[in-house]
Amino acid sequence: MTYVRKDLWDLGDGWNDTMLWYAKAVQELQKRPITDNTSWQFLGAIHGFKKDLWISHWQIDEETPLPTQKDQDLFWNQCQHQSWYFLPWHRGYLLAFENIVRETIIKLNGPSDWALPYWNYNEIGTRLHSVTLPHIFYEAKLPDGTNNPLALPKLRFGNTIDGRVVINPLKINLKSLDIALFTGGATGGTPGFGGPETVFHFDGDVQGGLENNPHNPVHIAVGGHINRPGEKDPFEGLMSDPQMAGLDPVFWLHHANIDRLWQVWLDRNPAHKNPVDDPAWVEGPPSGGRPFIMPAPDGSTYTYIVSQMLSLQDLGYTYQDLPTPPQANLATAKVEATAVADTKVTELLGANAQPIKLLGSRFESPVRLDKPGIAKVAQKLAARGLLTAGNAAPLPEERVYLNVENIRGKLNAVILSLYVNLPDGASPEAHPELYAGDIGLFGVRVASQKDESHAGAGLTAVLDITDIVNRLNVQGDLNLDHLHISLFASTDLTPAADISIGRISVYRQGQ
Numbered sequence: 001m002t003y004v005r006k007d008l009w010d011l012g013d014g015w016n017d018t019m020l021w022y023a024k025a026v027q028e029l030q031k032r033p034i035t036d037n038t039s040w041q042f043l044g045a046i047h048g049f050k051k052d053l054w055i056s057h058w059q060i061d062e063e064t065p066l067p068t069q070k071d072q073d074l075f076w077n078q079c080q081h082q083s084w085y086f087l088p089w090h091r092g093y094l095l096a097f098e099n100i101v102r103e104t105i106i107k108l109n110g111p112s113d114w115a116l117p118y119w120n121y122n123e124i125g126t127r128l129h130s131v132t133l134p135h136i137f138y139e140a141k142l143p144d145g146t147n148n149p150l151a152l153p154k155l156r157f158g159n160t161i162d163g164r165v166v167i168n169p170l171k172i173n174l175k176s177l178d179i180a181l182f183t184g185g186a187t188g189g190t191p192g193f194g195g196p197e198t199v200f201h202f203d204g205d206v207q208g209g210l211e212n213n214p215h216n217p218v219h220i221a222v223g224g225h226i227n228r229p230g231e232k233d234p235f236e237g238l239m240s241d242p243q244m245a246g247l248d249p250v251f252w253l254h255h256a257n258i259d260r261l262w263q264v265w266l267d268r269n270p271a272h273k274n275p276v277d278d279p280a281w282v283e284g285p286p287s288g289g290r291p292f293i294m295p296a297p298d299g300s301t302y303t304y305i306v307s308q309m310l311s312l313q314d315l316g317y318t319y320q321d322l323p324t325p326p327q328a329n330l331a332t333a334k335v336e337a338t339a340v341a342d343t344k345v346t347e348l349l350g351a352n353a354q355p356i357k358l359l360g361s362r363f364e365s366p367v368r369l370d371k372p373g374i375a376k377v378a379q380k381l382a383a384r385g386l387l388t389a390g391n392a393a394p395l396p397e398e399r400v401y402l403n404v405e406n407i408r409g410k411l412n413a414v415i416l417s418l419y420v421n422l423p424d425g426a427s428p429e430a431h432p433e434l435y436a437g438d439i440g441l442f443g444v445r446v447a448s449q450k451d452e453s454h455a456g457a458g459l460t461a462v463l464d465i466t467d468i469v470n471r472l473n474v475q476g477d478l479n480l481d482h483l484h485i486s487l488f489a490s491t492d493l494t495p496a497a498d499i500s501i502g503r504i505s506v507y508r509q510g511q
Contacts, residue, residue, distance in 0.1 A: 003115035003317040025104040026149040037295035045076040048243030083201035088309040096294035103297035118256035124169040131167040157237045158224035167221040176209030188507030189346040191462040200285040216440025225413040240413040282307040349373045351505040358499040363487040378473045398510035406502025408448040408458035414441040415490040422486040437463040
Protein backbone atom coordinates (compact mmCIF):
# COMPACT_ATOMS: atom_id res chain seq x y z
CA MET A 1 0.00 0.00 0.00
CA THR A 2 0.96 3.66 -0.32
CA TYR A 3 1.16 5.48 2.99
CA VAL A 4 0.01 9.10 2.97
CA ARG A 5 1.87 11.62 5.10
CA LYS A 6 -0.63 14.27 6.15
CA ASP A 7 -0.35 17.97 6.88
CA LEU A 8 -0.06 18.42 10.66
CA TRP A 9 -2.42 21.39 10.76
CA ASP A 10 -5.05 19.69 8.61
CA LEU A 11 -5.29 17.18 11.44
CA GLY A 12 -6.40 19.96 13.81
CA ASP A 13 -5.14 21.70 16.94
CA GLY A 14 -6.29 19.04 19.41
CA TRP A 15 -5.74 15.34 19.81
CA ASN A 16 -6.49 13.33 16.68
CA ASP A 17 -5.80 9.69 15.86
CA THR A 18 -2.57 10.36 13.97
CA MET A 19 -0.97 12.49 16.67
CA LEU A 20 -2.35 10.53 19.62
CA TRP A 21 -0.91 7.31 18.24
CA TYR A 22 2.35 9.12 17.55
CA ALA A 23 2.51 10.20 21.19
CA LYS A 24 1.72 6.69 22.42
CA ALA A 25 4.44 5.23 20.21
CA VAL A 26 6.96 7.79 21.46
CA GLN A 27 6.06 6.77 25.02
CA GLU A 28 6.72 3.15 24.13
CA LEU A 29 10.04 3.86 22.40
CA GLN A 30 11.17 5.94 25.37
CA LYS A 31 10.68 2.93 27.67
CA ARG A 32 13.29 0.95 25.74
CA PRO A 33 16.94 1.12 26.84
CA ILE A 34 19.38 3.10 24.73
CA THR A 35 21.14 -0.17 23.88
CA ASP A 36 18.00 -1.23 21.95
CA ASN A 37 18.46 0.03 18.40
CA THR A 38 14.71 0.69 18.08
CA SER A 39 14.60 2.86 21.20
CA TRP A 40 13.88 6.59 21.15
CA GLN A 41 17.37 7.45 22.35
CA PHE A 42 19.19 5.15 19.94
CA LEU A 43 17.20 6.56 17.03
CA GLY A 44 18.00 10.10 18.14
CA ALA A 45 21.70 9.27 18.47
CA ILE A 46 21.78 8.08 14.86
CA HIS A 47 21.43 11.74 13.94
CA GLY A 48 23.84 12.97 16.58
CA PHE A 49 25.23 12.13 20.01
CA LYS A 50 27.55 13.86 22.44
CA LYS A 51 27.63 12.38 25.91
CA ASP A 52 28.11 15.53 27.96
CA LEU A 53 25.29 17.28 26.10
CA TRP A 54 22.92 14.38 26.65
CA ILE A 55 23.79 14.34 30.35
CA SER A 56 23.32 18.10 30.76
CA HIS A 57 19.95 17.83 29.00
CA TRP A 58 18.75 14.94 31.22
CA GLN A 59 18.68 12.30 28.47
CA ILE A 60 21.18 9.97 30.15
CA ASP A 61 23.41 10.04 33.22
CA GLU A 62 26.99 8.97 33.87
CA GLU A 63 25.86 5.45 34.78
CA THR A 64 23.60 4.81 31.79
CA PRO A 65 24.82 1.68 29.94
CA LEU A 66 25.56 2.63 26.34
CA PRO A 67 25.89 0.44 23.25
CA THR A 68 29.34 -0.91 22.48
CA GLN A 69 31.79 1.56 21.00
CA LYS A 70 31.70 -0.48 17.80
CA ASP A 71 27.94 0.04 17.48
CA GLN A 72 28.25 3.73 18.35
CA ASP A 73 30.89 4.20 15.65
CA LEU A 74 28.76 2.36 13.11
CA PHE A 75 25.31 3.84 13.80
CA TRP A 76 25.59 7.11 15.69
CA ASN A 77 26.49 10.60 14.45
CA GLN A 78 25.51 9.78 10.89
CA CYS A 79 23.60 12.93 9.94
CA GLN A 80 24.59 14.37 6.58
CA HIS A 81 24.78 18.16 6.54
CA GLN A 82 26.45 20.63 4.19
CA SER A 83 26.41 17.82 1.66
CA TRP A 84 24.62 16.58 -1.43
CA TYR A 85 23.70 13.59 0.74
CA PHE A 86 21.66 15.81 3.09
CA LEU A 87 18.32 14.99 1.49
CA PRO A 88 18.71 11.28 0.60
CA TRP A 89 20.28 10.38 3.94
CA HIS A 90 17.51 12.09 5.91
CA ARG A 91 14.89 10.40 3.72
CA GLY A 92 16.28 7.00 4.69
CA TYR A 93 16.45 8.08 8.32
CA LEU A 94 12.80 9.18 8.31
CA LEU A 95 11.71 5.93 6.69
CA ALA A 96 13.47 3.83 9.31
CA PHE A 97 11.90 5.89 12.09
CA GLU A 98 8.44 5.83 10.51
CA ASN A 99 8.54 2.06 10.06
CA ILE A 100 9.55 1.52 13.69
CA VAL A 101 6.85 3.89 14.94
CA ARG A 102 4.19 2.28 12.74
CA GLU A 103 5.10 -1.22 13.91
CA THR A 104 4.95 -0.01 17.51
CA ILE A 105 1.50 1.51 16.90
CA ILE A 106 0.25 -1.74 15.37
CA LYS A 107 1.44 -3.66 18.44
CA LEU A 108 -0.50 -1.16 20.57
CA ASN A 109 -3.60 -2.05 18.51
CA GLY A 110 -3.43 1.15 16.50
CA PRO A 111 -3.97 1.71 12.76
CA SER A 112 -1.80 -0.22 10.33
CA ASP A 113 -1.76 2.67 7.83
CA TRP A 114 -0.25 5.26 10.20
CA ALA A 115 2.17 7.64 8.48
CA LEU A 116 4.40 10.42 9.76
CA PRO A 117 2.75 13.87 9.51
CA TYR A 118 4.62 16.90 8.20
CA TRP A 119 4.68 20.42 9.60
CA ASN A 120 4.07 22.80 6.70
CA TYR A 121 5.13 26.12 8.23
CA ASN A 122 5.36 28.02 4.93
CA GLU A 123 1.67 28.83 4.50
CA ILE A 124 1.51 32.05 6.50
CA GLY A 125 -0.32 33.69 3.58
CA THR A 126 -3.32 31.37 3.84
CA ARG A 127 -3.00 29.88 7.34
CA LEU A 128 -1.61 32.25 9.96
CA HIS A 129 -1.37 29.46 12.51
CA SER A 130 0.90 27.32 10.31
CA VAL A 131 4.01 28.90 11.89
CA THR A 132 3.00 27.59 15.31
CA LEU A 133 2.78 24.09 16.77
CA PRO A 134 -0.62 22.63 17.70
CA HIS A 135 -1.76 22.83 21.29
CA ILE A 136 -1.05 19.14 21.84
CA PHE A 137 2.69 19.93 21.98
CA TYR A 138 2.11 21.90 25.20
CA GLU A 139 -0.38 19.80 27.13
CA ALA A 140 1.20 18.07 30.11
CA LYS A 141 -0.95 14.94 29.82
CA LEU A 142 -2.39 12.68 27.18
CA PRO A 143 -6.16 12.07 27.28
CA ASP A 144 -5.53 8.91 29.34
CA GLY A 145 -3.77 10.95 32.04
CA THR A 146 -0.22 9.76 31.28
CA ASN A 147 2.63 12.19 30.65
CA ASN A 148 2.68 13.74 27.19
CA PRO A 149 6.02 12.94 25.50
CA LEU A 150 5.41 15.61 22.84
CA ALA A 151 5.64 18.39 25.42
CA LEU A 152 9.18 19.50 26.28
CA PRO A 153 8.81 22.73 28.30
CA LYS A 154 12.36 22.48 29.67
CA LEU A 155 13.97 21.62 26.35
CA ARG A 156 12.37 24.03 23.85
CA PHE A 157 13.32 27.68 24.17
CA GLY A 158 12.59 29.07 20.74
CA ASN A 159 10.60 32.15 19.83
CA THR A 160 7.35 31.91 21.80
CA ILE A 161 4.09 33.78 22.24
CA ASP A 162 2.10 32.80 25.31
CA GLY A 163 4.47 29.87 25.77
CA ARG A 164 3.90 28.46 22.28
CA VAL A 165 6.63 28.19 19.66
CA VAL A 166 6.06 30.66 16.84
CA ILE A 167 8.35 30.82 13.82
CA ASN A 168 8.98 34.36 12.64
CA PRO A 169 7.58 34.17 9.08
CA LEU A 170 10.16 36.74 7.96
CA LYS A 171 12.92 34.26 8.79
CA ILE A 172 11.74 31.39 6.60
CA ASN A 173 11.13 31.29 2.88
CA LEU A 174 11.01 28.97 -0.10
CA LYS A 175 13.49 30.82 -2.32
CA SER A 176 15.53 27.63 -2.52
CA LEU A 177 12.79 26.10 -4.70
CA ASP A 178 13.95 28.41 -7.49
CA ILE A 179 17.57 27.21 -7.42
CA ALA A 180 18.11 25.52 -10.77
CA LEU A 181 20.81 23.01 -9.86
CA PHE A 182 20.73 20.26 -7.24
CA THR A 183 24.49 20.11 -6.73
CA GLY A 184 26.40 23.18 -5.70
CA GLY A 185 30.05 23.85 -5.19
CA ALA A 186 32.37 25.06 -2.49
CA THR A 187 34.01 27.72 -4.67
CA GLY A 188 31.81 30.74 -4.03
CA GLY A 189 29.02 30.17 -6.55
CA THR A 190 25.62 28.57 -6.14
CA PRO A 191 25.39 26.16 -3.20
CA GLY A 192 22.80 24.17 -5.14
CA PHE A 193 19.38 23.14 -3.90
CA GLY A 194 20.70 19.96 -2.32
CA GLY A 195 24.24 20.96 -1.34
CA PRO A 196 27.82 20.55 -2.56
CA GLU A 197 29.46 17.30 -3.59
CA THR A 198 31.07 15.57 -0.61
CA VAL A 199 31.88 12.14 0.77
CA PHE A 200 30.18 10.90 3.98
CA HIS A 201 29.88 14.25 5.73
CA PHE A 202 28.88 14.92 9.33
CA ASP A 203 29.55 18.63 9.73
CA GLY A 204 30.92 21.89 8.39
CA ASP A 205 31.39 23.74 5.09
CA VAL A 206 28.86 25.06 2.55
CA GLN A 207 25.14 24.59 3.11
CA GLY A 208 22.75 23.79 0.27
CA GLY A 209 19.86 26.13 -0.39
CA LEU A 210 17.10 24.06 1.23
CA GLU A 211 19.27 23.32 4.24
CA ASN A 212 20.03 27.00 4.75
CA ASN A 213 16.34 27.94 4.57
CA PRO A 214 13.88 26.82 5.80
CA HIS A 215 15.67 23.86 7.42
CA ASN A 216 18.07 25.70 9.73
CA PRO A 217 15.82 28.57 10.90
CA VAL A 218 13.07 26.14 11.93
CA HIS A 219 15.50 24.12 14.04
CA ILE A 220 16.53 27.32 15.79
CA ALA A 221 12.99 28.69 16.13
CA VAL A 222 11.92 25.53 17.98
CA GLY A 223 15.07 24.82 20.01
CA GLY A 224 16.24 28.31 20.88
CA HIS A 225 18.33 28.92 23.98
CA ILE A 226 18.22 30.48 27.43
CA ASN A 227 20.82 32.04 29.68
CA ARG A 228 20.60 30.32 33.06
CA PRO A 229 21.52 32.29 36.19
CA GLY A 230 25.05 31.62 37.36
CA GLU A 231 26.09 29.82 34.18
CA LYS A 232 28.46 31.28 31.61
CA ASP A 233 27.44 29.22 28.59
CA PRO A 234 23.96 29.45 27.02
CA PHE A 235 21.67 26.45 27.42
CA GLU A 236 20.16 25.36 24.12
CA GLY A 237 17.00 23.44 23.36
CA LEU A 238 17.25 20.01 21.76
CA MET A 239 16.34 21.17 18.26
CA SER A 240 19.12 23.77 18.21
CA ASP A 241 21.96 21.26 18.13
CA PRO A 242 22.41 18.45 15.58
CA GLN A 243 23.79 16.20 18.32
CA MET A 244 20.48 16.42 20.21
CA ALA A 245 17.84 17.38 17.63
CA GLY A 246 16.54 13.85 16.96
CA LEU A 247 15.35 13.62 20.58
CA ASP A 248 12.59 16.21 20.03
CA PRO A 249 9.38 14.74 18.54
CA VAL A 250 9.05 17.91 16.44
CA PHE A 251 12.26 17.01 14.59
CA TRP A 252 10.58 14.23 12.64
CA LEU A 253 7.63 16.39 11.53
CA HIS A 254 10.00 19.17 10.47
CA HIS A 255 12.13 16.80 8.40
CA ALA A 256 9.06 15.24 6.81
CA ASN A 257 8.33 18.70 5.42
CA ILE A 258 11.92 19.13 4.24
CA ASP A 259 11.61 15.76 2.49
CA ARG A 260 8.32 16.91 0.92
CA LEU A 261 9.97 20.10 -0.35
CA TRP A 262 12.55 18.01 -2.19
CA GLN A 263 9.71 16.48 -4.21
CA VAL A 264 8.08 19.90 -4.62
CA TRP A 265 11.36 21.21 -6.09
CA LEU A 266 11.49 18.34 -8.58
CA ASP A 267 7.86 18.88 -9.62
CA ARG A 268 8.22 22.65 -9.86
CA ASN A 269 10.30 22.77 -13.03
CA PRO A 270 11.05 20.09 -15.66
CA ALA A 271 14.71 21.16 -15.61
CA HIS A 272 15.03 20.49 -11.88
CA LYS A 273 16.84 17.18 -11.77
CA ASN A 274 18.57 15.02 -9.23
CA PRO A 275 22.19 14.30 -10.26
CA VAL A 276 21.31 10.75 -11.27
CA ASP A 277 24.01 10.64 -13.94
CA ASP A 278 26.73 11.05 -11.34
CA PRO A 279 27.75 7.67 -9.86
CA ALA A 280 29.38 9.39 -6.89
CA TRP A 281 25.90 10.54 -5.81
CA VAL A 282 23.56 7.72 -6.80
CA GLU A 283 25.96 5.06 -5.52
CA GLY A 284 26.97 7.06 -2.46
CA PRO A 285 28.23 7.11 0.12
CA PRO A 286 31.58 5.92 -1.27
CA SER A 287 32.53 2.33 -0.51
CA GLY A 288 35.30 1.91 2.01
CA GLY A 289 33.95 4.65 4.26
CA ARG A 290 31.04 4.82 6.67
CA PRO A 291 27.76 3.42 5.30
CA PHE A 292 24.23 4.74 5.67
CA ILE A 293 22.88 2.13 8.09
CA MET A 294 19.54 1.91 9.91
CA PRO A 295 17.64 -0.45 12.21
CA ALA A 296 14.49 -2.25 11.08
CA PRO A 297 11.46 -2.65 13.39
CA ASP A 298 12.58 -6.16 14.37
CA GLY A 299 16.04 -4.92 15.40
CA SER A 300 17.85 -6.21 12.33
CA THR A 301 19.87 -3.68 10.36
CA TYR A 302 20.29 -2.70 6.74
CA THR A 303 22.33 -0.29 4.66
CA TYR A 304 21.17 1.85 1.77
CA ILE A 305 22.57 4.06 -0.95
CA VAL A 306 21.18 7.18 -2.59
CA SER A 307 19.68 5.41 -5.62
CA GLN A 308 17.29 3.57 -3.29
CA MET A 309 15.88 6.84 -1.93
CA LEU A 310 14.79 8.63 -5.10
CA SER A 311 11.25 7.47 -5.90
CA LEU A 312 8.39 8.09 -3.48
CA GLN A 313 6.32 5.56 -5.39
CA ASP A 314 8.95 2.85 -5.01
CA LEU A 315 9.36 3.70 -1.33
CA GLY A 316 5.62 3.33 -0.79
CA TYR A 317 4.60 6.73 0.50
CA THR A 318 3.42 10.11 -0.71
CA TYR A 319 2.36 13.48 0.69
CA GLN A 320 -1.09 14.92 1.08
CA ASP A 321 -0.01 18.12 -0.67
CA LEU A 322 2.41 18.15 -3.59
CA PRO A 323 1.52 21.28 -5.61
CA THR A 324 1.49 21.05 -9.40
CA PRO A 325 3.41 23.85 -11.15
CA PRO A 326 1.53 26.14 -13.57
CA GLN A 327 1.89 24.60 -17.03
CA ALA A 328 2.12 27.90 -18.89
CA ASN A 329 5.51 28.70 -17.41
CA LEU A 330 7.21 25.36 -17.89
CA ALA A 331 8.81 25.97 -21.29
CA THR A 332 10.38 29.27 -20.27
CA ALA A 333 11.48 27.84 -16.95
CA LYS A 334 13.20 24.94 -18.68
CA VAL A 335 15.18 27.26 -20.97
CA GLU A 336 16.24 29.47 -18.06
CA ALA A 337 17.24 26.53 -15.89
CA THR A 338 19.29 25.10 -18.75
CA ALA A 339 21.02 28.46 -19.13
CA VAL A 340 22.01 28.34 -15.47
CA ALA A 341 23.28 24.78 -15.82
CA ASP A 342 25.57 25.93 -18.63
CA THR A 343 27.29 28.60 -16.51
CA LYS A 344 30.60 27.29 -15.26
CA VAL A 345 32.89 30.21 -14.39
CA THR A 346 33.08 31.36 -10.77
CA GLU A 347 35.11 34.48 -10.05
CA LEU A 348 35.92 36.31 -6.81
CA LEU A 349 34.82 39.95 -7.02
CA GLY A 350 35.91 41.10 -3.59
CA ALA A 351 36.07 40.48 0.15
CA ASN A 352 36.25 42.28 3.45
CA ALA A 353 39.61 43.02 5.02
CA GLN A 354 39.63 40.94 8.20
CA PRO A 355 37.68 38.46 10.36
CA ILE A 356 34.72 39.77 12.34
CA LYS A 357 34.02 39.02 16.00
CA LEU A 358 30.29 39.26 16.62
CA LEU A 359 29.30 40.96 19.88
CA GLY A 360 25.91 42.60 20.33
CA SER A 361 23.22 42.43 17.66
CA ARG A 362 24.29 44.66 14.74
CA PHE A 363 27.49 44.46 12.71
CA GLU A 364 28.81 46.31 9.67
CA SER A 365 31.41 45.26 7.14
CA PRO A 366 32.49 46.83 3.84
CA VAL A 367 33.41 44.43 1.05
CA ARG A 368 35.95 45.97 -1.33
CA LEU A 369 35.28 45.08 -4.96
CA ASP A 370 37.35 44.57 -8.06
CA LYS A 371 36.13 47.44 -10.26
CA PRO A 372 36.56 45.74 -13.65
CA GLY A 373 34.91 42.59 -12.33
CA ILE A 374 31.82 44.25 -10.87
CA ALA A 375 31.54 46.55 -13.90
CA LYS A 376 31.43 43.48 -16.15
CA VAL A 377 28.71 41.98 -13.98
CA ALA A 378 26.69 45.20 -14.13
CA GLN A 379 26.93 45.27 -17.93
CA LYS A 380 25.84 41.65 -18.26
CA LEU A 381 22.90 42.11 -15.90
CA ALA A 382 21.79 45.21 -17.80
CA ALA A 383 22.05 43.41 -21.15
CA ARG A 384 20.08 40.46 -19.85
CA GLY A 385 17.39 42.77 -18.52
CA LEU A 386 17.02 44.54 -21.87
CA LEU A 387 16.75 41.28 -23.79
CA THR A 388 14.23 39.85 -21.33
CA ALA A 389 12.14 43.01 -21.63
CA GLY A 390 12.20 42.52 -25.41
CA ASN A 391 11.11 38.88 -25.04
CA ALA A 392 14.34 37.60 -26.57
CA ALA A 393 15.75 34.21 -25.66
CA PRO A 394 17.47 34.48 -22.27
CA LEU A 395 21.20 34.96 -22.13
CA PRO A 396 23.27 32.62 -19.98
CA GLU A 397 22.63 33.44 -16.36
CA GLU A 398 24.86 35.92 -14.56
CA ARG A 399 24.55 35.54 -10.79
CA VAL A 400 26.14 37.31 -7.86
CA TYR A 401 26.63 35.51 -4.54
CA LEU A 402 27.41 36.78 -1.07
CA ASN A 403 29.53 34.26 0.84
CA VAL A 404 29.76 34.36 4.62
CA GLU A 405 32.70 32.08 5.25
CA ASN A 406 34.08 30.13 8.18
CA ILE A 407 31.41 31.07 10.71
CA ARG A 408 32.57 29.69 14.04
CA GLY A 409 31.04 29.73 17.49
CA LYS A 410 29.55 27.93 20.45
CA LEU A 411 25.92 29.01 20.06
CA ASN A 412 23.80 27.30 17.38
CA ALA A 413 20.56 29.15 18.15
CA VAL A 414 21.37 32.28 16.16
CA ILE A 415 19.94 33.62 12.93
CA LEU A 416 21.91 36.30 11.09
CA SER A 417 19.93 38.61 8.78
CA LEU A 418 22.02 40.28 6.06
CA TYR A 419 21.39 43.49 4.12
CA VAL A 420 23.35 45.06 1.27
CA ASN A 421 24.03 48.83 1.22
CA LEU A 422 21.59 49.65 3.99
CA PRO A 423 21.66 53.46 4.45
CA ASP A 424 23.35 54.77 7.60
CA GLY A 425 20.99 54.70 10.56
CA ALA A 426 18.21 53.06 8.55
CA SER A 427 15.95 50.37 9.95
CA PRO A 428 16.27 47.07 8.08
CA GLU A 429 12.48 46.68 8.15
CA ALA A 430 12.21 49.84 6.03
CA HIS A 431 14.34 48.37 3.25
CA PRO A 432 13.16 44.87 2.31
CA GLU A 433 14.57 45.46 -1.17
CA LEU A 434 18.09 45.36 0.33
CA TYR A 435 17.52 42.14 2.26
CA ALA A 436 19.98 39.45 1.16
CA GLY A 437 18.66 36.63 3.34
CA ASP A 438 19.06 34.84 6.65
CA ILE A 439 21.70 32.42 7.86
CA GLY A 440 20.84 30.00 10.65
CA LEU A 441 23.81 28.78 12.64
CA PHE A 442 22.40 25.31 13.33
CA GLY A 443 25.46 23.06 13.60
CA VAL A 444 28.05 25.80 14.12
CA ARG A 445 29.23 24.40 17.46
CA VAL A 446 30.15 21.00 16.04
CA ALA A 447 31.63 22.54 12.88
CA SER A 448 33.88 24.77 15.00
CA GLN A 449 35.42 22.00 17.09
CA LYS A 450 38.93 21.07 16.06
CA ASP A 451 38.46 17.49 17.20
CA GLU A 452 35.80 17.05 14.51
CA SER A 453 36.29 16.94 10.72
CA HIS A 454 37.51 19.99 8.80
CA ALA A 455 39.71 21.05 11.74
CA GLY A 456 37.08 23.42 13.06
CA ALA A 457 36.61 25.36 9.81
CA GLY A 458 33.05 26.31 10.76
CA LEU A 459 30.09 26.89 8.47
CA THR A 460 29.87 28.77 5.18
CA ALA A 461 26.59 30.14 3.84
CA VAL A 462 25.91 31.50 0.36
CA LEU A 463 23.18 34.01 -0.48
CA ASP A 464 22.13 35.03 -3.99
CA ILE A 465 22.22 38.85 -4.19
CA THR A 466 21.84 39.15 -7.97
CA ASP A 467 18.53 41.01 -7.76
CA ILE A 468 19.92 43.50 -5.24
CA VAL A 469 23.01 44.22 -7.32
CA ASN A 470 20.88 44.54 -10.45
CA ARG A 471 18.49 46.95 -8.73
CA LEU A 472 21.34 49.09 -7.41
CA ASN A 473 22.82 49.16 -10.90
CA VAL A 474 19.55 50.16 -12.59
CA GLN A 475 19.00 52.92 -10.02
CA GLY A 476 22.55 54.20 -10.42
CA ASP A 477 23.40 53.33 -6.81
CA LEU A 478 25.96 50.59 -7.44
CA ASN A 479 29.32 51.67 -6.04
CA LEU A 480 32.04 49.93 -8.03
CA ASP A 481 34.46 50.29 -5.10
CA HIS A 482 32.59 48.32 -2.48
CA LEU A 483 29.37 46.89 -1.12
CA HIS A 484 28.42 47.51 2.49
CA ILE A 485 27.07 44.51 4.40
CA SER A 486 24.94 44.90 7.54
CA LEU A 487 24.32 41.88 9.76
CA PHE A 488 21.63 41.63 12.44
CA ALA A 489 21.66 38.81 14.98
CA SER A 490 18.42 37.33 16.30
CA THR A 491 19.80 37.51 19.83
CA ASP A 492 22.28 39.74 21.62
CA LEU A 493 25.60 37.94 21.20
CA THR A 494 27.86 37.74 24.25
CA PRO A 495 31.51 36.66 24.54
CA ALA A 496 30.24 33.22 25.66
CA ALA A 497 28.62 32.69 22.24
CA ASP A 498 32.08 33.18 20.68
CA ILE A 499 30.66 33.83 17.19
CA SER A 500 33.05 34.98 14.49
CA ILE A 501 33.12 35.23 10.69
CA GLY A 502 36.33 34.44 8.85
CA ARG A 503 35.51 36.38 5.70
CA ILE A 504 32.65 37.98 3.78
CA SER A 505 33.16 37.73 0.03
CA VAL A 506 31.31 38.39 -3.21
CA TYR A 507 31.49 36.08 -6.23
CA ARG A 508 30.04 36.12 -9.71
CA GLN A 509 29.03 32.99 -11.57
CA GLY A 510 28.42 33.00 -15.29
CA GLN A 511 30.21 32.69 -18.58
